[in-house]
Amino acid sequence: MIVRLVDGVPRRALWLAIGLLVLALAAPAFVGDYLLTVLILILYFAYVGQAWNIMMGFAGQLSLGHALYVGLGAYTAAALYVHFGIGPWLGLLVAAPIAALAGAFVGFLAFRFRVAGVYFAILTIAVAEFARIGFDHLGWTGASAGLFLPVAQYARNDLWHLRGHPAMFYYILLAATVFAFVGCYALMQSRVGYFWLAIREDEEAAKASGIDTFHYKMVAVIISAGMTSFAGVIYAFYYNNLFAEQIFGIGRSIEIILGPIVGGIGTLFGPVLGSFVLTGLAEMLTAALAAVGVDVPGAKQVFYGICLLLVIILVPDGIWPWLARKLGLKERQP
Amino acid sequence: MSALLEVGNVSKRFRGLVAVDRVSFAVEPGTIFAIIGPNGAGKTTLFNMIAGTSAPDGGSIVFAGERIDALPADRVCRRGIGRTFQVVRPFPGLTVEDNAMIGALLRRRHTETARAHAHDVLRRLDLYDKRAQRAAALTLPDRKRLEVARALATDPKLLLLDEVMAGLRPTETDRMVAILRELNRERGLTILLIEHVMRAVMALAARVLVLHHGAAIAEGPPNEVVRNEAVINSYLGVEDVA
Numbered sequence: 001m002i003v004r005l006v007d008g009v010p011r012r013a014l015w016l017a018i019g020l021l022v023l024a025l026a027a028p029a030f031v032g033d034y035l036l037t038v039l040i041l042i043l044y045f046a047y048v049g050q051a052w053n054i055m056m057g058f059a060g061q062l063s064l065g066h067a068l069y070v071g072l073g074a075y076t077a078a079a080l081y082v083h084f085g086i087g088p089w090l091g092l093l094v095a096a097p098i099a100a101l102a103g104a105f106v107g108f109l110a111f112r113f114r115v116a117g118v119y120f121a122i123l124t125i126a127v128a129e130f131a132r133i134g135f136d137h138l139g140w141t142g143a144s145a146g147l148f149l150p151v152a153q154y155a156r157n158d159l160w161h162l163r164g165h166p167a168m169f170y171y172i173l174l175a176a177t178v179f180a181f182v183g184c185y186a187l188m189q190s191r192v193g194y195f196w197l198a199i200r201e202d203e204e205a206a207k208a209s210g211i212d213t214f215h216y217k218m219v220a221v222i223i224s225a226g227m228t229s230f231a232g233v234i235y236a237f238y239y240n241n242l243f244a245e246q247i248f249g250i251g252r253s254i255e256i257i258l259g260p261i262v263g264g265i266g267t268l269f270g271p272v273l274g275s276f277v278l279t280g281l282a283e284m285l286t287a288a289l290a291a292v293g294v295d296v297p298g299a300k301q302v303f304y305g306i307c308l309l310l311v312i313i314l315v316p317d318g319i320w321p322w323l324a325r326k327l328g329l330k331e332r333q334p
Numbered sequence: 335m336s337a338l339l340e341v342g343n344v345s346k347r348f349r350g351l352v353a354v355d356r357v358s359f360a361v362e363p364g365t366i367f368a369i370i371g372p373n374g375a376g377k378t379t380l381f382n383m384i385a386g387t388s389a390p391d392g393g394s395i396v397f398a399g400e401r402i403d404a405l406p407a408d409r410v411c412r413r414g415i416g417r418t419f420q421v422v423r424p425f426p427g428l429t430v431e432d433n434a435m436i437g438a439l440l441r442r443r444h445t446e447t448a449r450a451h452a453h454d455v456l457r458r459l460d461l462y463d464k465r466a467q468r469a470a471a472l473t474l475p476d477r478k479r480l481e482v483a484r485a486l487a488t489d490p491k492l493l494l495l496d497e498v499m500a501g502l503r504p505t506e507t508d509r510m511v512a513i514l515r516e517l518n519r520e521r522g523l524t525i526l527l528i529e530h531v532m533r534a535v536m537a538l539a540a541r542v543l544v545l546h547h548g549a550a551i552a553e554g555p556p557n558e559v560v561r562n563e564a565v566i567n568s569y570l571g572v573e574d575v576a
Contacts, residue, residue, distance in 0.1 A: 189445060190445065191439045191443060191445065191448075194432065194435055194436050194439050194445075195436065195439070197425065197427075197428055197432065197436070198425055198428075198436045200427075201425035201426060201427055201428060202423050202425055202426075204387075204407075204419075204423070205419065205423045205424070205425065206408075206425075206436075207406070207407040207408045207411075208385065208387070208407050208408075208411060208417050208419070208485075209408075209411060209436055209437050209440065209484060209485075209488060210408050210409075210411030210412045210437075210440040210488050211408055211436075211440070212408050212409075213408065
């Protein structure tokens with residue numbers, strides 16, 4: 001299976017991936033606490049970007065409400081932990097189906113009643129907003145006062161309950177990112193991947209080729225939502241506090257999609273590269289400004305805006321397709 | 335021998351306009367059947383109803399012994415009808431090979447068997463050497479053949495071709511005619527085509543149906559149809575002047 005997966009990959013791309021992976025594995029030994037938190041953020045956005053990319057990059061369905069699935073994952077796992085002492089991994093077994101169900105709900109509404117394009121995007125925002133307002137009033141999860149996980153000094157990392165040093169979260173997110181990357185690669189080599197591309201390219205022609213477009217779009221949104229919820233679980237146990245106002249906010253949904261857009265929608269390396277560029281450089285900027293004693297609120301947002309503008313003007317397909325050409329690599333799909 | 339496709343009294347109205355008016359015909363398995371007629375005669379509307387893109391307002395469409403007039407396009411394709419579009423629409427951002435792959439995967443679970451089949455089909459349509467190119471970068475004749483390839487890759491029993499010759503130069507038309515004839519002879523593929531290019535119709539079709547203002551005004555072997563007075567007045571005469 002693994003050998004078959006690797007079969008069609010250009011050698012150079014393989015070495016690049018392995019090299020990056022080795023660097024990533026060794027990184028926590030060399031970086032300080034601050035840089036480690038930045039790396040965690042990068043991996044976090046790489047992972048959710050990859051999940052979002054399944055819907056937009058592969059199946060062509062623009063979701064602007066992916067914060068919904070992050071929030072559902074985070075709240076479900078956190079509430080189970082706070083109220084019943086159920087650990088995050090068991091919590092994930094509940095959170096992922098709930099997020100997938102929410103995705104199925106959005107998908108069903110849209111795809112059954114032919115809500116497409118911009119209207120689909122608006123629908124995804126609307127459902128995320130409903131969740132934001134709902135959770136902001138739901139007493140069981142702390143309503144607008146927030147939901148807090150107990151925090152204490154831990155003598156050692158407790159992987160089962162996700163209590164411990166940031167390095168643990170780093171390695172979990174690294175594993176998740178690698179898993180998502182390989183998983184997406186496998187999906188794109190399979191029947192469902194080809195059918196997604198057909199739907200993305202021309203839905204009418206996809207139907208005429210015998211593809212049940214409703215079914216395959218549902219598969220995309222369900223996988224994407226379920227995957228995204230895992231990021232929410234990690235978020236909850238990493239930050240230990242949840243506010244509906246923040247986690248379901250549209251700003252969060254936008255943050256999720258910036259990485260893939262900058263890196264290259266519909267590519268496998270795009271979400272990873274985009275997250276690295278955006279989050280990495282933005283944090284460096286923040287650190288540099290702090291170092292020279294300048295405090296500019298919103299500097300990060302301005303930086304995101306500039307990055308987005310530059311990418312749209314200079315490399316509209318994203319940085320990765322351009323970089324891949326420079327490196328002499330080529331992903332199968334544009 | 336019963337017909338592969340039987341269209342019975344099919345009608346379609348758009349608001350007040352009757353686009354297709356109680357049209358009936360039957361296509362025998364293994365034959366090539368052509369539908370001709372002036373622009374706006376209802377040919378593509380009729381085609382879309384057979385392919386499941388739109389439902390008829392009345393009448394029945396029976397394919398291989400089963401009613402298909404209530405089925406959506408994807409299920410019609412899975413029953414064994416492949417189609418092309420009048421305005422070609424291959425998947426523009428994908429390679430030629432991937433376009434054919436998508437058709438081939440309809441009845442094949444594994445990408446490797448599908449790829450072998452896709453290569454087969456691309457060779458038949460002289461596109462194998464261009465398989466790594468993006469569909470958007472192809473010339474119009476190549477894109478037309480790619481659409482036929484994609485439809486063919488779904489292993490249809492009946493192939494619906496909507497003006498695949500339009501916009502082709504005579505040599506390219508002859509090439510397409512040769513390919514279609516070969517598919518029909520070697521594989522027994524049944525073909526239903528809409529065509530304006532009479533040169534292709536005469537060369538290919540065993541039977542021709544002439545539509546005018548949504549109604550069938552003549553049907554028969556091509557040599558008879560071109561001598562039909564109503565056909566000359568409504569369609570061919572006009573074409574000759576142009």
